[in-house]
Amino acid sequence: MPERLRPLSPPAVPHAAQPKAKQAAADRPEPSPRDRARPGALRVEGLVLEAQGQRLVDIEHLALPAGGVTMVMGLNGAGKSLFLRLIHGLITPSHGWISWGEVPCGPATSATQALVFQKPVLLRRSAAANVDFVLRARGLDRATRRDRTAEMLARVGLEGRARQPARLLSGGEQQRLALARALAIRPQVLLLDEATASLDPASVLAIERIVTDTARAGTKVIFITHDIGQARRLADDVAFLHRGRLAEHRPADRFFVGPQSESALAYLEGRILL
Amino acid sequence: MQDFGAAFGLALHLIATGDDNLLEIVVLSLKVSFSALTLSCLIGLPLGAFLVVRPFWGRGVVVAVLNAMMGLPPVVIGLLVYLALSRAGPMGWLGLLYTPTAMIIAQTLLIAPIVAALARQVLEGLYSEYDEQFRSFGISRLRAAAALVVDGRYGLVTVALAGFGRAVAEVGAVIIVGGNIDHLTRVMTTAIALETSKGDLGMALALGIILMSIALGVNLAAGGLRSVAERQAYA
Numbered sequence: 283m284p285e286r287l288r289p290l291s292p293p294a295v296p297h298a299a300q301p302k303a304k305q306a307a308a309d310r311p312e313p314s315p316r317d318r319a320r321p322g323a324l325r326v327e328g329l330v331l332e333a334q335g336q337r338l339v340d341i342e343h344l345a346l347p348a349g350g351v352t353m354v355m356g357l358n359g360a361g362k363s364l365f366l367r368l369i370h371g372l373i374t375p376s377h378g379w380i381s382w383g384e385v386p387c388g389p390a391t392s393a394t395q396a397l398v399f400q401k402p403v404l405l406r407r408s409a410a411a412n413v414d415f416v417l418r419a420r421g422l423d424r425a426t427r428r429d430r431t432a433e434m435l436a437r438v439g440l441e442g443r444a445r446q447p448a449r450l451l452s453g454g455e456q457q458r459l460a461l462a463r464a465l466a467i468r469p470q471v472l473l474l475d476e477a478t479a480s481l482d483p484a485s486v487l488a489i490e491r492i493v494t495d496t497a498r499a500g501t502k503v504i505f506i507t508h509d510i511g512q513a514r515r516l517a518d519d520v521a522f523l524h525r526g527r528l529a530e531h532r533p534a535d536r537f538f539v540g541p542q543s544e545s546a547l548a549y550l551e552g553r554i555l556l
Numbered sequence: 557m558q559d560f561g562a563a564f565g566l567a568l569h570l571i572a573t574g575d576d577n578l579l580e581i582v583v584l585s586l587k588v589s590f591s592a593l594t595l596s597c598l599i600g601l602p603l604g605a606f607l608v609v610r611p612f613w614g615r616g617v618v619v620a621v622l623n624a625m626m627g628l629p630p631v632v633i634g635l636l637v638y639l640a641l642s643r644a645g646p647m648g649w650l651g652l653l654y655t656p657t658a659m660i661i662a663q664t665l666l667i668a669p670i671v672a673a674l675a676r677q678v679l680e681g682l683y684s685e686y687d688e689q690f691r692s693f694g695i696s697r698l699r700a701a702a703a704l705v706v707d708g709r710y711g712l713v714t715v716a717l718a719g720f721g722r723a724v725a726e727v728g729a730v731i732i733v734g735g736n737i738d739h740l741t742r743v744m745t746t747a748i749a750l751e752t753s754k755g756d757l758g759m760a761l762a763l764g765i766i767l768m769s770i771a772l773g774v775n776l777a778a779g780g781l782r783s784v785a786e787r788q789a790y791a
Contacts, residue, residue: 372691393694403689406707415703416693447788467693 311519311533312345320348321383321394321470322502324369329378331364331526339364339375341528348383350518351493351503353534355510357549361526362506366473369504370397382471395471396464400479402456409435409451410444413463420467434462438492454485461492472496474505478512490516510550514538522546559757566758567765578759582766585743588656589724592663596671596719599664601712604675605701608683619676625669630662634732637662641733654735659743662729667719674718678711679704710785717778721771 313323324346331339339361346352354362367373369380371392380387382394405412413431422430435441438458443451448459457477464472474493478486486509494516497503507513513520517534524545530537541547570578607619639645641653641661652658682704690700705712727745734741736750744763751760 367688370692372688389694392692395692397689397692399689403686405686405703416695419693419695419699450788 313347317348323348323383325381327379330376332376339526351497351516353513353517353520354506356523360523396469397473398477400476402460404448434466438462454481471502563757567762570762588659591660592723593720595664596668599668600671603672607676608679609697609701622673630726631728633666634729637733658733659730662733663723671719674715714778717774
């Protein structure tokens with residue numbers, strides 16, 4: 283087993299934004315040794331993404347438990363979306379090591395994951411054809427595809443909309459369709475990038491229910507949100523990013539009672555910390 | 557100018573009575589240009605989609621060349637095809653010069669770059685939207701290109717119609733490689749040129765009216781399709 287994907291290099295920029303007190307290792311909701319080999323167990327070491335001389339993401343160490351819901355929070359520009367794309371393998375980091383269940387991040391791991399975007403990217407076809415498209419790309423036969431498509435549309439409550447053009451669905455329905463399509467590939471990890479940011483409360487609730495059920499069924503969920511209420515409802519643990527760095531990663535109950543980093547405390551209290 | 561009224565009257569008479577000579581010319585014109593359009597779409601749409609989904613070294617140059625080829629003068633294409641197909645040329649043994657096939661080849665060379673370049677522009681906008689989601693699902697480039705063509709179908713119909721309009725209206729290429737032979741390679745544009753120089757303005761005007769009606773019909777069809785696409789939020 284190679285220890286690193288790419289050589290780690292010492293940080294070139296002094297860590298001005300380093301949290302004052304290092305979080306105690308025991309406080310982190312890390313995977314148990316038994317969990318580490320499961321495909322939902324993310325491990326990140328020395329992850330750095332640089333662009334135009336700026337350090338956009340700089341996470342020294344983060345290990346997520348193999349199951350449950352991890353909420354990723356932070357201000358706009360904190361690097362949450364970039365972090366999600368890095369661990370999914372859509373962006374190549376400048377340095378660092380990312381692994382899922384001890385398997386280095388790459389095409390093999392990203393094939394077992396699905397990402398739902400803030401604005402659903404739907405094909406200009408019917409709702410059913412959108413789900414069918416990703417199943418066909420996986421080489422499933424016609425009968426399996428038809429059954430799976432019907433099953434997934436029913437799961438998100440769109441069974442009556444199968445033949446409608448996807449882009450004529452309402453915003454909430456579109457996002458549910460995107461979620462159905464993501465779940466159709468039976469992902470081991472479900473990544474959501476502010477997937478409920480512009481939806482009405484009923485649609486948000488519908489999506490949260492599906493996400494909770496999915497997590498209970500054993501899929502690891504990593505969910506970016508700005509909605510503190512949503513994070514409280516869903517989170518098993520919370521990773522808080524601030525200016526590209528991991529400010530803290532703690533179990534949800536302890537995070538919401540008293541965050542230890544100044545930036546998370548300010549965020550929860552509604553203050554802006556620059 | 558007192559001829560004009562008479563010529564116009566004769567033109568309408570020819571169209572209304574469905575003159576055989578006129579009909580033959582119109583049918584051949586449409587046949588040649590539709591064949592050229594079909595071939596151009598078979599070449600141009602995959603090429604346009606490929607240029608969108610597959611980054612490679614020198615793609616910018618290829619795109620620039622393709623865009624420049626959109627403005628190629630038909631007579632130059634005619635000349636090149638003539639050189640290739642003439643008896644002394646590399647493909648002279650096929651005996652295609654002065655046949656409708658030669659005209660189809662020339663028009664295909666004329667509009668395939670137009671179809672490819674315009675298709676690339678249409679599909680590029682679509683791909684910038686789909687790219688990240690496709691990569692997330694691990695969609696292969698081939699499948700991505702095919703999906704772009706399917707999803708961009710309404711925009712691509714407009715592209716095809718633009719190509720057809722160019723093919724059916726050009727005269728330079730078909731007159732060189734076709735030779736404007738009566739009952740064999742005479743199409744609307746070459747016939748208009750000939751009849752005008754002969755002074756048979758009625759026939760020329762009749763063909764001109766039909767040609768313009770086709771252009772108008774094609775554009776109305778494109779507009780209609782576009783509004784259908786917008787209603788289904790597919791545009």
